[in-house]
Amino acid sequence: MSWDDKLLKQAKKIIKLYPQKRSALGPLLHLAQSKDGYISDDSITVISELVGITEVQVKSVSTFYSMYKQEPTGKYLLSVCKSISCEINNSSEVINKVQEFTGLNNNETDEEELFTFEAVECIGACGGAPAVQVNYETVEGVTPENAINLCEWLKETKPDVVVADEMQENFGGIKSFDWAIQDNSGATSTAPGFQTLKTTEVKK
Amino acid sequence: MSEKVNLNVNGIEIESDPNKLLIEACEDSGIHIPRFCWHKRLDPVGMCRMCLVEVETPRGKMLVPSCTTEVSDEMVVDTESDVVKKAQEGVLEFLLINHPLDCPICDKAGECPLQDQTMAYGPGESRFVEEKRHFEKPINISEIILLDRERCILCARCTRFSDEISGDPLIEFIQRGNKTEVNTFPNEPFKSYFSGNTVQICPVGALTSTSYRFKARPWDLKSTRSTCNGCPTGCSIELNSSQNKMLRILGVDNDAVNQGWMCDKGRYNFEYLNSDSRLKTPLKMMDNKLVEIEIQDVYSELTEFIKDRQTKVNFLLGSNLTNEDYVAFREFSKTISQSESSFYLNDDLLYKGFFGDNIELAKIDDLNSSDAIVVWAEDLKEKLPVLYLRIRQAVKNGVKLIVFGHTNETLSDIADVFYGKDMVSENFEILKDLSKMKEINNLVVGKNITAILGKSTPYQADESITKLFEFLNSNANSKVLNAYSKGNTYGAFQTLENLKGLNDFVNDISKDNTDLLFIVGADPIGRSVYSNQIKSIIKSIDTVVTLDNFNHETSELSDYVVPISSTLGEKEGTFTNIEFRTSRIEKLVPSPGQTVSDWEFITSLMNFAGLKAEANSLEDLNRKAYENLDSSLSPVFDNLDKPSNLDGMINISKPKISTSENKLNKTMFFTGEKLYGDSATERHSDSISMLGSKKFIEVSESVVEKYNLTSGSCTLTQDELEVTVSYEVNNNFPNDLVYIPTNRRELNKFDFSREILIIPTQVKEALNVN
Amino acid sequence: MKETILLTKHMRDNPEDSHLIDSYEKNNGYSTAKKTILESSPEKILEEIKASNIRGRGGAGFPTGVKWGFLAEDEDRYLVINADESEPGTFKDRILLERDPHQLIEGIIITCFSANIKEAFIYIRGEYAKPARRVQQAVEQAYQKGYLGKNIFGSEINLDIVVHLGAGAYICGEETALLNSLEGRRGEPRLKPPYFPAVKGLYMKPTLVNNVETISSVPWIIENGGEEYNKLGVEGSTGTRIFSLSGHVNNPGNYEIEMGSSFGEFVETLGGGIRNNKKVKAYIPGGASAPWFRGDQLDIKMTIDDVANNNSMLGSGAVVMMDEDTNLVSAAKSIVSFFAHESCGQCTPCREGTTWLEMILDRIASGRGRTSDINLLLDVCDNISPGLSWPPKMTTICPLGPSAVSPITSLMNDFRDEVESLIPTKVLL
Numbered sequence A: 001m002s003w004d005d006k007l008l009k010q011a012k013k014i015i016k017l018y019p020q021k022r023s024a025l026g027p028l029l030h031l032a033q034s035k036d037g038y039i040s041d042d043s044i045t046v047i048s049e050l051v052g053i054t055e056v057q058v059k060s061v062s063t064f065y066s067m068y069k070q071e072p073t074g075k076y077l078l079s080v081c082k083s084i085s086c087e088i089n090n091s092s093e094v095i096n097k098v099q100e101f102t103g104l105n106n107n108e109t110d111e112e113e114l115f116t117f118e119a120v121e122c123i124g125a126c127g128g129a130p131a132v133q134v135n136y137e138t139v140e141g142v143t144p145e146n147a148i149n150l151c152e153w154l155k156e157t158k159p160d161v162v163v164a165d166e167m168q169e170n171f172g173g174i175k176s177f178d179w180a181i182q183d184n185s186g187a188t189s190t191a192p193g194f195q196t197l198k199t200t201e202v203k204k
Numbered sequence B: 001m002s003e004k005v006n007l008n009v010n011g012i013e014i015e016s017d018p019n020k021l022l023i024e025a026c027e028d029s030g031i032h033i034p035r036f037c038w039h040k041r042l043d044p045v046g047m048c049r050m051c052l053v054e055v056e057t058p059r060g061k062m063l064v065p066s067c068t069t070e071v072s073d074e075m076v077v078d079t080e081s082d083v084v085k086k087a088q089e090g091v092l093e094f095l096l097i098n099h100p101l102d103c104p105i106c107d108k109a110g111e112c113p114l115q116d117q118t119m120a121y122g123p124g125e126s127r128f129v130e131e132k133r134h135f136e137k138p139i140n141i142s143e144i145i146l147l148d149r150e151r152c153i154l155c156a157r158c159t160r161f162s163d164e165i166s167g168d169p170l171i172e173f174i175q176r177g178n179k180t181e182v183n184t185f186p187n188e189p190f191k192s193y194f195s196g197n198t199v200q201i202c203p204v205g206a207l208t209s210t211s212y213r214f215k216a217r218p219w220d221l222k223s224t225r226s227t228c229n230g231c232p233t234g235c236s237i238e239l240n241s242s243q244n245k246m247l248r249i250l251g252v253d254n255d256a257v258n259q260g261w262m263c264d265k266g267r268y269n270f271e272y273l274n275s276d277s278r279l280k281t282p283l284k285m286m287d288n289k290l291v292e293i294e295i296q297d298v299y300s301e302l303t304e305f306i307k308d309r310q311t312k313v314n315f316l317l318g319s320n321l322t323n324e325d326y327v328a329f330r331e332f333s334k335t336i337s338q339s340e341s342s343f344y345l346n347d348d349l350l351y352k353g354f355f356g357d358n359i360e361l362a363k364i365d366d367l368n369s370s371d372a373i374v375v376w377a378e379d380l381k382e383k384l385p386v387l388y389l390r391i392r393q394a395v396k397n398g399v400k401l402i403v404f405g406h407t408n409e410t411l412s413d414i415a416d417v418f419y420g421k422d423m424v425s426e427n428f429e430i431l432k433d434l435s436k437m438k439e440i441n442n443l444v445v446g447k448n449i450t451a452i453l454g455k456s457t458p459y460q461a462d463e464s465i466t467k468l469f470e471f472l473n474s475n476a477n478s479k480v481l482n483a484y485s486k487g488n489t490y491g492a493f494q495t496l497e498n499l500k501g502l503n504d505f506v507n508d509i510s511k512d513n514t515d516l517l518f519i520v521g522a523d524p525i526g527r528s529v530y531s532n533q534i535k536s537i538i539k540s541i542d543t544v545v546t547l548d549n550f551n552h553e554t555s556e557l558s559d560y561v562v563p564i565s566s567t568l569g570e571k572e573g574t575f576t577n578i579e580f581r582t583s584r585i586e587k588l589v590p591s592p593g594q595t596v597s598d599w600e601f602i603t604s605l606m607n608f609a610g611l612k613a614e615a616n617s618l619e620d621l622n623r624k625a626y627e628n629l630d631s632s633l634s635p636v637f638d639n640l641d642k643p644s645n646l647d648g649m650i651n652i653s654k655p656k657i658s659t660s661e662n663k664l665n666k667t668m669f670f671t672g673e674k675l676y677g678d679s680a681t682e683r684h685s686d687s688i689s690m691l692g693s694k695k696f697i698e699v700s701e702s703v704v705e706k707y708n709l710t711s712g713s714c715t716l717t718q719d720e721l722e723v724t725v726s727y728e729v730n731n732n733f734p735n736d737l738v739y740i741p742t743n744r745r746e747l748n749k750f751d752f753s754r755e756i757l758i759i760p761t762q763v764k765e766a767l768n769v770n
Numbered sequence C: 001m002k003e004t005i006l007l008t009k010h011m012r013d014n015p016e017d018s019h020l021i022d023s024y025e026k027n028n029g030y031s032t033a034k035k036t037i038l039e040s041s042p043e044k045i046l047e048e049i050k051a052s053n054i055r056g057r058g059g060a061g062f063p064t065g066v067k068w069g070f071l072a073e074d075e076d077r078y079l080v081i082n083a084d085e086s087e088p089g090t091f092k093d094r095i096l097l098e099r100d101p102h103q104l105i106e107g108i109i110i111t112c113f114s115a116n117i118k119e120a121f122i123y124i125r126g127e128y129a130k131p132a133r134r135v136q137q138a139v140e141q142a143y144q145k146g147y148l149g150k151n152i153f154g155s156e157i158n159l160d161i162v163v164h165l166g167a168g169a170y171i172c173g174e175e176t177a178l179l180n181s182l183e184g185r186r187g188e189p190r191l192k193p194p195y196f197p198a199v200k201g202l203y204m205k206p207t208l209v210n211n212v213e214t215i216s217s218v219p220w221i222i223e224n225g226g227e228e229y230n231k232l233g234v235e236g237s238t239g240t241r242i243f244s245l246s247g248h249v250n251n252p253g254n255y256e257i258e259m260g261s262s263f264g265e266f267v268e269t270l271g272g273g274i275r276n277n278k279k280v281k282a283y284i285p286g287g288a289s290a291p292w293f294r295g296d297q298l299d300i301k302m303t304i305d306d307v308a309n310n311n312s313m314l315g316s317g318a319v320v321m322m323d324e325d326t327n328l329v330s331a332a333k334s335i336v337s338f339f340a341h342e343s344c345g346q347c348t349p350c351r352e353g354t355t356w357l358e359m360i361l362d363r364i365a366s367g368r369g370r371t372s373d374i375n376l377l378l379d380v381c382d383n384i385s386p387g388l389s390w391p392p393k394m395t396t397i398c399p400l401g402p403s404a405v406s407p408i409t410s411l412m413n414d415f416r417d418e419v420e421s422l423i424p425t426k427v428l429l
């Protein structure tokens, strides 16, 4: 088994949350994503043993969902929305700029494994179109120029914790709603930052 | 349940059982609704949308899939309206936009539902001008199955089969939406004993068998229905040939038996029929060599032995004979010898079984109607594969399953209770008081149960299993399915009296009581645990006549070898399965060279010797086989050929088995058989020959520690014999136990009553260097 | 026109800390749940919900009281909160999760009490990481206070909540797909019949599936009475509803209003009008699945029934305004490719048809269209949704496939010129 004891312990804790083991499959795949930056065959084998189904069954589930990446991702997963509200608010220009800056096509990762770029469907920030996520932390009202600034900032400061509120303050614009108090929690990998997964930290 | 519902389909009133699916109810009334994903034996998924029909509802006519809609009384249905036709055309067009134009090189062409339905319901020409979806052309998803994802229409039949029916979900949908494909996990091939079924039910040519690839076109296939004699399940099958060569075997949906399924060994172990190594001429041992002679010479030379009726003759018979063959030998034995001849079945595991007067025998269908199934036998997935599927089905329908024995692990996954090593000792004895087990009291006592009982290994004492039987018989309402696992064993039971097994053979037979020994369709030296003893007995006997399809270790020690036709497709007769259901074995291809049927050989010999045979034809023998039975119920050809009896006729005559209990001294080793082995037929069936070639043992964890095994392989030695095997750890085994599959040659040659040394490979290598 | 503030009251009054339990309790939070558990009965709660006439806020608009009443008897029953909000244009559940998670939890407690449920799941789309963190934090706080777990509020009642993250699949918003997903399977919708969640839901047990906004409304309804709630809005669309307004408007955002005013009024007042004083060319009244209305149809009333009578749906409450400069073919293409990307792939017409539609639209949008493409588009649509009528007939298992048809029929009915103008009239050889 290629998962260390700590991760296995966490996995078992997650499994216990559910009436049936298999329900933990989704969260365990998020764990695998946070560990390797994608769903490796090794992790699939570990998970298949943990929940008692075959490897191809795990693979079948993992490839159904777009957040479980099948190829390694960079440190930052840049997701730019292309759905309707963003599309009519110039998201294609944001996409162009980010692609230019990173030199990446859709679903590609650069050689330094810093950025993975993807154009995605609606991320629930349509009032703040065009919207972007970095490691599933949302920034709203991102102009093409600010999209580049955001990428540059990531490249230069390489933050280990990606925080929505921080990025919004520096690179965002119009928002879907008032975010109210500053929240410094964020994501630490290309899996969503979430307590149960231990993929979130508060940035000091 | 008996109340029927009435519905109106296309203006016609039809009747149906309630709870039926519309597609089935229509089918039963002769109204065909096109479909791809629906399959009678699989749970409906309603995915392909080809079976849409219009049903009237309070809110007007609605398009519904007939494969997921249950009938209801006074339902009004239109399966041919314009809306329905448009929808079907639409679905076909959608399916075709990504389907390659492969028909000219596709195995399925000519019997392809997609091709047929496109002709019947399809749109004219394609309006799709874009690039089709591309995948790498056929990929091997196992040693015997190929997958062409471009042809796949994503009906989920294969994935459902492997999940719901066979329980080894190794193929699955990968990706989603328009990118969905069927595939296996890297390095985890579709290694299933039942994978061939997916090829059979795939509605297009996406799944194909290596054995059939590019071999034939459906329109020049000849076919006949028959029965598989691979094991006592007796699956109903269809044989397909082209240009007098057997090319394919398909499962036939016999509701009471195999429900359309087969195991892969039954399905693919036929290529040997066309093998160049088949025995085609009679042989005689001269100067320690088998040389060809004329069949007439065999007859005349054997006549010398038998004509004075003084010769002491005995028979060792395999389990691949037809009932008529068995009868022919029975008749022969009555005629030729004054002393009683004995019949020995080529079976290490023959024991008395449970057939007494107070015992009710079970049918396969009883599995579904029991409260619980209790199993203690050989591993059923290995030995009675489709019976194993029927157990799975019963469990899926809510029947409880209690499994005994650390060797029955393939059922342990689905068992409600698995009594492994805590309950069954390394000596195959039940360790605990059954009446005190909570699960037994809950699930078995006072319940309707079907007990599947048989010995797991020759090293198991009869007594241990009798103990279980007696408990069940007195504490539950039980029926028994005796689980002998070889071919037409039950046909032998029905036709031969006082049958004995190989343990009796080695105790009884010597040159003193046997002048002439017939060995028919059996290679005990190559397979039995009594190999060494049998070998010396055979060597000592004056005249040994072997009848078989191939030369093997036993035939090579014989005085005469007679080439015979195979029971698979080369001759006619009857077969009796585990529930005493007798059905037809049919002939489809000519038998090669000078091969003859067993019964032909033996009747010809009698006639040649002037011992007028009473039964001279197959029909005579067939009639003689069942002469004790009430004629209208007896499975004679005339009755079996009635359309209502195509699935076979059950006729139980309880067998008289006069085997005595073997008293084998068990060491840490015990033997059994896996589905695949390296018997002569398997070795000569190219597409499956590698599946049973690996030599391996299974060991408990403690054995690994004790012998310091590390490299995955080791060497077994005893006297001069040395065999290198790989080992697999089996956690279900009690400590210090080693399992050896004896249907892998050489592995049966050890004397298991004495010590066998296990030497780790690295030690062995060091020894060899010195 | 003004908002009517019920669900968004606490978050507005307490922007600093509305997501924390202390703040919530200071403002009377959990008092309704406590009273319910200690003093009320399941039947009474159900009666109030029925009296409120609230209809589900997830899109289908099914009367919530009726749904609760359908729940089959069983020892194990589950509540699943649908927080998969992924319909393009919709971001109303996000604010409820992020800014007032305790209101949702209180709603869950009351709902579970009424339906005798001991375990609830909140299924949040994976991309809602921050909202999920807020909900998880709130759940933990509620456990600490003894409002969740064993013997809640000191009663005999136990209740557990698990916050479950999805992983990027719009189709998991469909309730049966959501249940499959929660069981660790592919998010493929189940067949209805036989798998109605109220009878055979999660683990084949009776299950209530309700939207975040629906359940967040429960505390107010119980506190103030179903009758009070029923007085708000109009018949058939009672209470308030949070609309997500986006597109070319000056003030996009979430607005809690009583249903009944017109879209035009809504956009002009709360929405601050169209940017740069442009005209509306078309708008989407209820999420990407809904057929569009033209700019001259702004007087349609924002009620479930009025919108339905005009052959569209109020759906998820997402209103997207498209101004006169919008390239509607690109807009339609964006929506169609959304559905093609999100199709689970089970049904042939949806799996193959949506992708094909996307390809044809792509061809037209990039000037490579053929004259025959217009009829082809319509006919492919017809093979997914026969008759192209509203509400849609379907050849598919779930409504996702037919949803992809909506923007195309809208285009073809009302803006055909725009499509035709993109097709080169002469075929160049």
Ligand SMILES: Cc1cc2nc3c(=O)[nH]c(=O)nc-3n(C[C@H](O)[C@H](O)[C@H](O)COP(=O)(O)O)c2cc1C
Residues within 6 Å of the ligand: C055, C056, C057, C058, C059, C060, C061, C062, C064, C067, C082, C083, C084, C085, C086, C087, C170, C171, C172, C173, C174, C175, C176, C209, C210, C211, C212, C214, C215, C398, C399, C400
């Ligand atoms: C394709 C599709 C997507 C859906 N997405 C959502 C969703 O994101 N959120 C939601 O609450 N309901 C969604 N629904 C509706 C749910 O199936 C279900 O009706 C709803 O969750 C019930 O809750 P309610 O009665 O409280 O509205 C969707 C339905 C379909 C067909």
Ligand code: SF4
Residues within 6 Å of the ligand: B151, B152, B153, B154, B155, B156, B157, B158, B159, B182, B198, B201, B202, B203, B204, B206, B207
């Ligand atoms: S491979 Fe054949 S059986 Fe399997 S999904 Fe594809 S078409 Fe169906």
Ligand code: SF4
Residues within 6 Å of the ligand: B228, B229, B230, B231, B232, B233, B234, B235, B258, B261, B262, B263, B264, B265, B266, B267, B384, B385, B386, B387
């Ligand atoms: S289960 Fe037995 S009878 Fe059936 S196909 Fe396999 S070997 Fe033949």
Ligand code: SF4
Residues within 6 Å of the ligand: C171, C188, C189, C342, C343, C344, C345, C346, C347, C348, C350, C351, C396, C397, C398, C399, C400, C401, C402
């Ligand atoms: S309509 Fe589309 S999303 Fe819905 S079940 Fe069918 S294929 Fe899946």
Ligand code: FES
Residues within 6 Å of the ligand: A081, A082, A083, A084, A085, A086, A087, A121, A122, A123, A124, A125, A126, A127, A129, A130, A131, C088, C089, C090
């Ligand atoms: S459309 Fe871009 S966030 Fe919703």
Ligand code: FES
Residues within 6 Å of the ligand: B034, B035, B036, B037, B038, B045, B046, B047, B048, B049, B050, B051, B052, B065, B066, B067, B068
């Ligand atoms: S046969 Fe009914 S949907 Fe496929």
